[in-house]
Amino acid sequence: MPKDTKYIAKHPDDAGHIHYTPDEDAVWRDLVAQQQPNVEYYAAKPFLDGQAALQLPIDRVPQCAEISEKLMGMTGWSVEPVPALIGFSRFFQMLANRTFPAASFIRSREDFDYxxxxxxxxxxxxxxxxxVDxxxxxxxxxxxxxxxxxxxxxxxxxxRLYWFTIEFGLIREGGAVKAxxxxxxxxxxxxxHSVEEPSVVRKDFDVLEILRTPYRIDINQPxxxxxxxxxQLIEAGKRDxxxxxxxxxSLGLFAPKYEVKGDG
Incomplete structure (x- = not known):
């Protein structure tokens, strides 16, 4: 995550509601319209099943409280708005308490695609x-x-274990690789890119290898x-x-497969 940001966190009112502008709702709407066909083609079944269960709004930015109400009944999780940047300590604390920290701002048109x-x-x-899973x-x-x-x-x-699974993991389904x-x-x-790019290295899931694999946040992953x-994640969760x-x-990091400008 970058050390600074041009974005300013949006804060909920006393009722827990964050006020998004019509322009911000329109960015959400257009992002969903652009991405949903790609997701339906490339995404894995657990993701698509979760989408179907949640029925996220497509024409406005959802409220954390409405998502929490649904998730709490499914898996006991909630989602809480936070500033754009939080430290690892707070991030891990929130995950441990089954609370997902959600940056509250939405990107500008200038950053629409990335x-x-x-x-x-x-x-x-x-x-x-x-x-939902x-x-x-x-x-x-x-x-x-x-x-x-x-x-x-x-x-x-x-x-890195979170990055290469929850953030950027792939999975085999019916003989194909899905996101x-x-x-x-x-x-x-x-x-x-993750599914179709021929230059990408796609490795079998392995906890120790993942822990030793550096990454960069500002490029498509190699x-x-x-x-x-x-x-397999259930089994990984049983490990020490x-x-x-x-x-x-003790084994050390693998050599990165990208130009070194910083390490994940």
Whole structure:
């Protein structure tokens, strides 16, 4: 995530309602109209099932409270608006408590096709469908609990497991590779890139290998990890991830497959 942002967080009123302008609602509407056909073609069944269950509005920015009401009855999760940038400590604390932190602003027209930092479109359109699936919801909580259990120096290692699964994970379905991650679902360009680009390296899911794989947030990923089943995340959640991080640190990072301008 970038260290600064031009965007300003929007704050809820006393009733918990965030006031979005007609122009902001129109950005949401147009983003959904652009992305939904791509999602229906490239996205994995757990994501599409979550979308169907949530029935997100297509013509306006959803309110966190209305999403929380639905999610709470499905998997016990809620979503809470936060400033654009929060630290790992708060992020892991919220996940551990089954609360998803959602940046409250929506991108401008200038950043319509690509925005480096997460906005409400990424948070709600991208993440909420996955939290309908208990397996993915429980795995997200496990990431948070592990973050609370490990040292701050381990955060950059742990977040790779979240990045390459919940954010940018792929999965095999019916002999094809489909997009599972939230970052893919909300990205017009990278969704297609992740599934179809021939230069991309698609590796079998492996916890230790993921922990050792660096990434950059400002490019289409050169490497993705592919699940055979979401159930693999259930098994990953049973591991001693703190110990896995220590083992990964002892082995060291793999050489990045991108130009080094910064490390994830």
């Amino acid at each position: 925005i480096e930092e997460p906005d409400i479109f990424h948070e709600i359109y991208g993440h909420m469908p996955l939290l 208990k397996r993915l919801a429980d795995f997200s909580q496990k990431i948070g609990e592990t973050g609370l259990a490990c040292d701050k120096s381990d955060y950059a290692w742990l977040i 599972l991650g939230s970052g893919l679902a909300s990205s017009p360009g990278e969704l297609r 490497i993705y990890f592919v699940l055979d089943s979401v159930d 991830l703190v110990r896995d991080i220590q083992e990964a640190k």
